[in-house]
Amino acid sequence: MKELTISVIKADIGGYVGHSASHPALIQRAQEALQGAKDRGTLVDFHVSYCGDDLNLIMTHRLGTDNAEIHQLAWDTFEACTEVARSLHLYGAGQDLLSDAFSGNVRGMGPGVAEMTFVERPSEPVVIFMADKTAAGAWNMPLYRMFVDPFNTAGLVISPSLHDGFNIEVYDVKSAKAIVFNCPAEVYDLLALIGATARYVVKAVYTKKGEIAAVSSTERLSLIAGKYVGKDDPVCIVRSQNQFPAIGEILEPFTMPHVVEGCMRGSFFAPLMPVPLRFAQTSRFDGPPRVVALGFQIADGHLVGPRDLFDDPGFDQARQQCNALMDHLRRHGPFEPHRLPMDEMEYTTLPQVLEKLQGRWVDMK
Ligand code: F6R
Ligand code: MG
Ligand code: MG
Secondary structure, eight states, X not given: OOEEEXXXXXXXXXXXXXXXXXXXXHHHHHHHHHHHHHHHTSOSEEEEEEETTEEEEEEEESSOTTOHHHHHHHHHHHHHHHHHHHHTTOBTTTTTOOOSOOOSOOTTSSOEEEEEEEEOOXXXXXXXXXXXXXXXXXXXXXXXXHHHOTTTOTHHHHOTTTTTOEEEEEEETTTTEEEEEEETTTHHHHHHHHTSTTTEEEEEEEETTOOEEEEEOOOOHHHHHSSOOSXXXXXXXXXXXXXXXXXXXXXXXXXXXXXXEESGGGOEEEEOEEOOGGGOXXXXXXXXXXXXXXXXXXXTTEEEEEEETTOSGGGHHHHHHHHHHHHHHHTTTTSTTTBOOHHHHTTSSHHHHHHTTGGGOOOOO
């Protein structure tokens, strides 16, 4: 049985206008580059998409995860698109390509990566989530709801194919360690960590038989660069139906616009708004942060789709709630809890401002 790999590799390599959206010329350039790779037989198929100012390369191939040829292809494509971004004087051209010396794997070089390998089922529905103006931990709550919470996913209770639960892999992005929780047995241990979204990030979900169910990009740009260069704007791949949650169970968590870090200058908490692609660009206050869900059927490695899954009035109320919450948070201006707590502000541009106060501090009386 031939294994298929889906690689979703994304980067912000230039915004139009400012940090708000992606210029069509970048998408076209990426399509040309990936079409070349498909013609050469490197890729089985591809789809180029965007969320805000992030360019998302969705690729299927037979080379496995962390493959040097695929990562080189993504890097070269981002470089080619950066040239276009520079010629149009787009904002932040080449922003996420943090190194000049590419070494065979884009991990740790700026782009976000989510990849999974599996044997394709007779019918293989897959959802690709793409977010803008937020951080890697944004998927923690939705992935928890999809794979662990019986109030969200009815199948965990009433379907024999989901009733065993799932194993959840968590990364500690600050100490570069990983841990796997057997759920539902270890749900409280899981929650003890993943409630702290800036540090603990759900990397992957597996069935109890070891089959991959979901994988996310966990790269934290600020930790890689050692300074603020923009938000992670993560992606996530989720397999659906049968032994995995149904499409409706995968999308249901986004009816509750949970509050994530990101937004203006990557420095604020704001609600995550589920949107169709045509609204996947922030004009207001670099927020509310956006999430898009593209649904595909995989057919012998080919991507049939996408269906723009949040293009559904069923999410109108979530969008309204998001706007109401955003208005309320915005009125806090530079105050917490709209602004991130001080230890997270370390990774923003604020420390440069505080530096000039250094010499003025005296002991309290
Ligand atoms: C978020 C993001 C933006 C910028 C903001 C200021 O990921 O990139 O919120 O931080 O637009 O950008 P500069 O400092 O480049 O004007
Ligand atoms: Mg940008
Ligand atoms: Mg972005």
